[in-house]
Amino acid sequence: MKLSRSNKLIWAFFVLAIFWSCAAFAQTTETAASTAKPAAEQTTAAAAVASASGMKQFVRPTNWWLPASASTFAPEIDRIFYLILWVTGIVFVIVEVMLVYFLIKYRAKPGVRAKYLHGNHKLELIWTAVPSFILIVLALMSQITWASVRYPTHAPTNGMKVEVMGEQFAWNVRFAGPDGKFGRTDASKMSSENPWGRVEGDADGKDDIITINDLHIPSDQPCKLLLTSKDVIHSFFLPEFRFKQDAVPGLGINVWFQPTMEGEFEIACAEFCGLGHYRMRGNLTVDSPAKFQEWLKANAPSQ
Amino acid sequence: MTTYQEVIHKPDAPHHEDHIHPPPSNWFTHYVFSQDHKMIAKQFLFTALGFFVLGGVLALLMRWQLAWPGSVIPILGSHVQGFKDAGGIMPPEAYAYIFSQHGTIMIFFVIIPMLVGVFGNFLIPLQIGCRDMAFPLLNALSYWCIVPGAVIMMASFFIDGGPGAAGWTGYPPISRINGLGLAGFMGTGLTGQDFWIISLLFVGFSSLMGAINYITTILNMRAPGMTMHRMPLAVWTLLVTSVLTLMAIPSVTGALVMLLLDRHAGTSFFLPANEVISGEHLPNTGGGQVLLWQHLFWFYSHPAVYIMILPGMGMVSDILPVFARKPVFGYRAIAYSSIGIASLGFVVWGHHMFQSGMNPKLGTTFMIGTMFIAVPSAIKTFNWLGTLWGGSIRFTVPMLNAIAFVAMFAIGGLSGIFMASTPVDIFIHDTYFIVAHIHYVLFGGSVFAIFAGITYWYPKMFGKMMNEPLGKVHFWLTLIAYNCTFFPMHIVGAGGMMRRIYDPTQYAHLRHLQPLNVFMTEAALILGIAQVCFALNFFFSLFRFNNVIGRVLAIVAGAFGALAYAPLIDMVVAGLGIHAGHATILGIQFEAAGIAIPLGLVAAAWTAWYLVRSKLSFGAASGDNPWQANTLEWQIPSPAPYYNYEKIPLVYHGPYEYSSPHDVNSDYLPQNSPMDAAPRLAEIGDAVGP
Numbered sequence A: 001m002k003l004s005r006s007n008k009l010i011w012a013f014f015v016l017a018i019f020w021s022c023a024a025f026a027q028t029t030e031t032a033a034s035t036a037k038p039a040a041e042q043t044t045a046a047a048a049v050a051s052a053s054g055m056k057q058f059v060r061p062t063n064w065w066l067p068a069s070a071s072t073f074a075p076e077i078d079r080i081f082y083l084i085l086w087v088t089g090i091v092f093v094i095v096e097v098m099l100v101y102f103l104i105k106y107r108a109k110p111g112v113r114a115k116y117l118h119g120n121h122k123l124e125l126i127w128t129a130v131p132s133f134i135l136i137v138l139a140l141m142s143q144i145t146w147a148s149v150r151y152p153t154h155a156p157t158n159g160m161k162v163e164v165m166g167e168q169f170a171w172n173v174r175f176a177g178p179d180g181k182f183g184r185t186d187a188s189k190m191s192s193e194n195p196w197g198r199v200e201g202d203a204d205g206k207d208d209i210i211t212i213n214d215l216h217i218p219s220d221q222p223c224k225l226l227l228t229s230k231d232v233i234h235s236f237f238l239p240e241f242r243f244k245q246d247a248v249p250g251l252g253i254n255v256w257f258q259p260t261m262e263g264e265f266e267i268a269c270a271e272f273c274g275l276g277h278y279r280m281r282g283n284l285t286v287d288s289p290a291k292f293q294e295w296l297k298a299n300a301p302s303q
Numbered sequence B: 001m002t003t004y005q006e007v008i009h010k011p012d013a014p015h016h017e018d019h020i021h022p023p024p025s026n027w028f029t030h031y032v033f034s035q036d037h038k039m040i041a042k043q044f045l046f047t048a049l050g051f052f053v054l055g056g057v058l059a060l061l062m063r064w065q066l067a068w069p070g071s072v073i074p075i076l077g078s079h080v081q082g083f084k085d086a087g088g089i090m091p092p093e094a095y096a097y098i099f100s101q102h103g104t105i106m107i108f109f110v111i112i113p114m115l116v117g118v119f120g121n122f123l124i125p126l127q128i129g130c131r132d133m134a135f136p137l138l139n140a141l142s143y144w145c146i147v148p149g150a151v152i153m154m155a156s157f158f159i160d161g162g163p164g165a166a167g168w169t170g171y172p173p174i175s176r177i178n179g180l181g182l183a184g185f186m187g188t189g190l191t192g193q194d195f196w197i198i199s200l201l202f203v204g205f206s207s208l209m210g211a212i213n214y215i216t217t218i219l220n221m222r223a224p225g226m227t228m229h230r231m232p233l234a235v236w237t238l239l240v241t242s243v244l245t246l247m248a249i250p251s252v253t254g255a256l257v258m259l260l261l262d263r264h265a266g267t268s269f270f271l272p273a274n275e276v277i278s279g280e281h282l283p284n285t286g287g288g289q290v291l292l293w294q295h296l297f298w299f300y301s302h303p304a305v306y307i308m309i310l311p312g313m314g315m316v317s318d319i320l321p322v323f324a325r326k327p328v329f330g331y332r333a334i335a336y337s338s339i340g341i342a343s344l345g346f347v348v349w350g351h352h353m354f355q356s357g358m359n360p361k362l363g364t365t366f367m368i369g370t371m372f373i374a375v376p377s378a379i380k381t382f383n384w385l386g387t388l389w390g391g392s393i394r395f396t397v398p399m400l401n402a403i404a405f406v407a408m409f410a411i412g413g414l415s416g417i418f419m420a421s422t423p424v425d426i427f428i429h430d431t432y433f434i435v436a437h438i439h440y441v442l443f444g445g446s447v448f449a450i451f452a453g454i455t456y457w458y459p460k461m462f463g464k465m466m467n468e469p470l471g472k473v474h475f476w477l478t479l480i481a482y483n484c485t486f487f488p489m490h491i492v493g494a495g496g497m498m499r500r501i502y503d504p505t506q507y508a509h510l511r512h513l514q515p516l517n518v519f520m521t522e523a524a525l526i527l528g529i530a531q532v533c534f535a536l537n538f539f540f541s542l543f544r545f546n547n548v549i550g551r552v553l554a555i556v557a558g559a560f561g562a563l564a565y566a567p568l569i570d571m572v573v574a575g576l577g578i579h580a581g582h583a584t585i586l587g588i589q590f591e592a593a594g595i596a597i598p599l600g601l602v603a604a605a606w607t608a609w610y611l612v613r614s615k616l617s618f619g620a621a622s623g624d625n626p627w628q629a630n631t632l633e634w635q636i637p638s639p640a641p642y643y644n645y646e647k648i649p650l651v652y653h654g655p656y657e658y659s660s661p662h663d664v665n666s667d668y669l670p671q672n673s674p675m676d677a678a679p680r681l682a683e684i685g686d687a688v689g690p
Helices: A005-035 A039-053 A073-105 A121-150 A289-299 B004-008 B027-032 B037-067 B081-085 B092-128 B136-158 B192-220 B233-264 B290-307 B310-324 B331-345 B360-372 B374-388 B397-420 B422-428 B432-462 B468-494 B508-542 B548-563 B565-575 B593-613
Strands: A160-167 A170-175 A209-212 A214-218 A223-229 A234-238 A243-247 A253-257 A263-269 A282-287 B583-585 B588-590
Touching (some): A121 B360, A160 A234, A170 A282, B037 B136, B310 B374, B360 B397, B397 B422, B397 B432, B432 B468
Antiparallel strands (some): A234 A243, A234 A263
């Protein structure tokens, strides 16, 4: 098959693009494989190191412009983000370079007539098939991660159970306390003194710990949230954890995440909820298990 | 060999009227309640341009607040009541309605009317070779239906409580409670949010009427010889857009009516039981689903985004061949991929709702569709590149804007792939990464297509030429400022900056991004200034404002736009660590004044000299076919007479026969000129063109 010079160039670009995509994918998979120990093992080891030396354990430093990685989700999601960045970056460079090259090479020159052709069937097939293939790969990779972070069948069975209810403009947090059960609530009893509408005298609810904008979790187990809202749609957003879930009134949404770094993090509201949306900040503190137990005891409601 | 007469009198030939209707009888039927599709297009044009200014000012206000939160707003701070009451600054209530109205106005009163109302109306009858739309009265009603919508949206700014402030997406429950309890318009209890709903209902009806008209006209009133595969691609995309409009609008219409009922009739379509707002229980009985609104809204609004890009793609597919002097590459690929985009566009609405609380399995299904919808757009982009390959490219203002469309839409489309991936969307949903994507496809895509379309068809609309050099100055000022404004949004979004927040400095994880916010605002201000050049060009050419004052104003506008880059250059240079002198000029702090100010002055001087040297002339008579184009509308006088075609043309071939070997003396071949010395007539019907 005789290829003209420009056809050869086009082929070369596509081959390079596929090669680079595979290389980038391989590189990121390698990185992930080397850091992908079972989550529990990793955090136990991390917790051991942290509690032994009092140091914070970092999974990955801040990369480029993404925030620090502070959960098990973060490296997985970042890996896909960077892969897409590589793929789209290469396609972007190819497209824009070709564009500028054509604009210069094929600018109007006196006496030169444009080429009269209506298309090329083979090229159409190639540039339909190649993007489709790349997107199928991206979709499959994304689905694997999506299922592992959101499908209920993949959620951990154990974990620190917390209920979070967004309201205009604060995050109400409730822990079950030593009995592990949440007390009954009744919406008709909701008021500013009783944001959860707790039922007076309920046995399970006596040891519930209620805070506002103050979420503490231990670093050695997953955190299982039941997320809801009292009034309008809010969104519970933890940037460093790559965690976001809309809090919807009328829905109780079960979500989970597992911290890999101790420290204090911001909870942001990421769905417009009214005038105070911009200041609906909360605090998430990831404590070592020992410190977390201390915090629980210190905040237990007086009997 | 059949003759023209035999063709048009064939029993099953489309009914072409040999007679021409009498002209409009008075000023009212000529300019106001016109049924002429070209006049209606111009009515849409001026309405949309006015709203473009308003939407842009709202955006600049937002950017000002984001860069310098809590600072005094210049000019408006001492004149707008809401700002005055807060001491000259923008209160959070104002920010809420400003971002809501910016989105609503830009989408429903600028982009859709411009692409569908202006270019749909203007181009369809002209490019398919007929005298007017199938339903001229319905066409007039389509414009006059958007006018009450526009009036109501503007009126909402002056009502107690302000305009709708629940975002352009209007999610309940916040859109249900917005303005609750206020006296409202003349004590009726109807507040800005209600006006927002009613206004959008009018806009929806206007779009529906237009869609019915366009589909009927395109399918039934093409000139003899104009098969579907000989239509210009602008008409193809407008046909697909109209089908999208027709099928999607009922969904949002229903949702809007249901929201209005929830607000005022005690229904609970979107409200669950036990809604507690600020300690008060809502009176609605509950039992509704909050997510229902999102499904109904996005079932329309996702096709809406394709409505907002497809006509632009079609126009660019028409303009590139004209100035590359070669046929479009892959006509059928571009036409069929438009159908592909539209079809897939109906099954991906859930990608706006990945984190909304819907079943995660739906996240999977919508992700697959969303990934695939990138493919038709990729096909188109490569076909446009193929159109440029081997061409003889003339860099006129329409061509520059069309090329910018290709370049910028590529970026916007690629950034969409990040959010198509559901797990990545967990992080970037409702951050500025999304805002960056939106603006790359809407401004980088649709708006550049609009600039290309206006500058290209201006001679046909008005019989005058816009000024080329000023058009090029506007183009470059806009392109650079636009990229400086919107590209950093990818970066702040990936850093975790949320959307719709009044003050980003409240969050520790965002403070390091604040310099980028300042950079983007300065670039946005330059972007606003640059549009003055376009406005001057448009109106001076229209009124042939060809005197010293006009020229001086144009030169000053261009030079000032270039000079305004000095603060931006300063930020970049200082950001690289080069400090070259501290200065404060007009309240703007310079860290590298020694470099930035001379560069700004050089840019201003060069722009001024370039414009002076070109002997600016506005509104020169354009002649019938200033671009030497093939499509039918360029074969009649400019401006087009009200009856379009004195004799309905006969179409011999497709619209992209440029540099054809059939005529070596010319590099274009109008559609109504036969290709060979012996004319051959195509079969009437769906025969394939050359």
